[in-house]
Amino acid sequence: MDTSPPVLNDDKGGVPSDPVIQIVTDGDVILVVGPSQHKIQVSSHFLKHISPVFRDMLDAPMKEGEALANKCDDDAHVEIVFPEDKEQPMVQVLHTLYGSDPSARRFSKGDVKEIAILAEKYGMVERIAIFASFWLRNAVKKSISEITKHVWNTLVVAYILKIDWAFFDITKTILQTRTSLLKFIGSFHDKHTGLRLGMALKNCAAPTWR
Numbered sequence: 001m002d003t004s005p006p007v008l009n010d011d012k013g014g015v016p017s018d019p020v021i022q023i024v025t026d027g028d029v030i031l032v033v034g035p036s037q038h039k040i041q042v043s044s045h046f047l048k049h050i051s052p053v054f055r056d057m058l059d060a061p062m063k064e065g066e067a068l069a070n071k072c073d074d075d076a077h078v079e080i081v082f083p084e085d086k087e088q089p090m091v092q093v094l095h096t097l098y099g100s101d102p103s104a105r106r107f108s109k110g111d112v113k114e115i116a117i118l119a120e121k122y123g124m125v126e127r128i129a130i131f132a133s134f135w136l137r138n139a140v141k142k143s144i145s146e147i148t149k150h151v152w153n154t155l156v157v158a159y160i161l162k163i164d165w166a167f168f169d170i171t172k173t174i175l176q177t178r179t180s181l182l183k184f185i186g187s188f189h190d191k192h193t194g195l196r197l198g199m200a201l202k203n204c205a206a207p208t209w210r
Contacts, residue, residue, distance in 0.1 A: 023094045028068070029058075030077040031090065038087040041077065042094060044068055050097050053122040085121075089114035097127055105134045109153040116160040129161040136166040147179040156188070159197060 020030065020039040027043040047054035057080075058068055068078055082090070092115050096104045107115070112135045119128040139154045151174065158166035174181075188197075 021091055023091070023098050028077060030079045032079055032081040033085050033087045033090050035083065036087060037081070038091075039079075040087075040091060040094065042098075044078075046098060050127060051122045051124050085118065086114060089118045093118055093124065093128065096131065097124070104131060107135065109135075109150050109157065112157050113153040116157045120160050125161055129163065132157070132161050132163045132166065136163055139166055139170055144173055144177060146177055147174055147181060147184070149184070152181070152184045155197075 020041050022041045024041060024043040024046055027041045029042050029044045031040040031042060033040060044058050048058055095101045119125050136158060155170045158170055
C-alpha cells in the first residue's frame with residue numbers, strides 16, 4: 001500500500017480557491033486532498049483523537065507539527081496536502097467519525113471500500129468497524145452464480161475491517177461459484193495483499209476453480 005507522506009502546503013497560491021468543506025467549523029487545519037486539491041476544514045485535536053497516524057504527524061517536530069505549534073490565533077489555517085488520497089472517502093470518514101451522519105448508512109459498497117482503505121491507512125479501522133453492521137448487513141445473496149464487483153467490494157470491506165462473520169459468509173458464498181477472482185486482484189489497493197487474499201480463497205475452493 002502506498003503510504004507516501006503528506007506535505008505542508010507552502011505554496012498557498014498554487015491551491016485552487018474552491019469552497020472549503022467544513023467538518024469542524026472552527027478547525028485550525030485545512031486538509032488539501034487529492035489531485036483536485038479539495039479543501040477540508042478540521043480540528044487538529046479531532047484528527048489526533050481519531051488517528052494515531054495524524055497524532056504522530058501533528059505532534060512530531062516536522063513541518064506540520066511545527067506549523068501548528070507556532071500558530072497564533074490570528075494566523076491562517078495550517079494547510080496540509082494529501083496528494084495521493086481521495087477526497088470523497090476522506091470527507092465521509094471524517095463526517096462519520098465527527099458526529100452523527102445519517103447518510104453513512106446509505107453509502108454504496110464502492111464508497112465503503114474506499115472508506116475502509118483510508119481507515120486502514122490512517123489507523124482508524126477500530127473506529128470505523130462499528131459501522132459495519134449497517135454496511136455489511138445482508139451483504140450478499142444466499143446464492144450467486146458469479147462474483148460481481150459488488151461482492152468483491154463487500155469481501156474487501158469485511159477483510160480490512162476484520163468483520164469475521166461477514167468475511168466467513170461472503171467467502172462461503174464465493175466458494176460456491178466458479179468465477180475467478182484474478183480479474184479483481186489487479187485493482188486491489190494493495191496488490192500484494194490482494195494476491196494473498198485471492199490465492200487463499202483459491203486454495204480453499206473445489207478443484208473445479210477456474
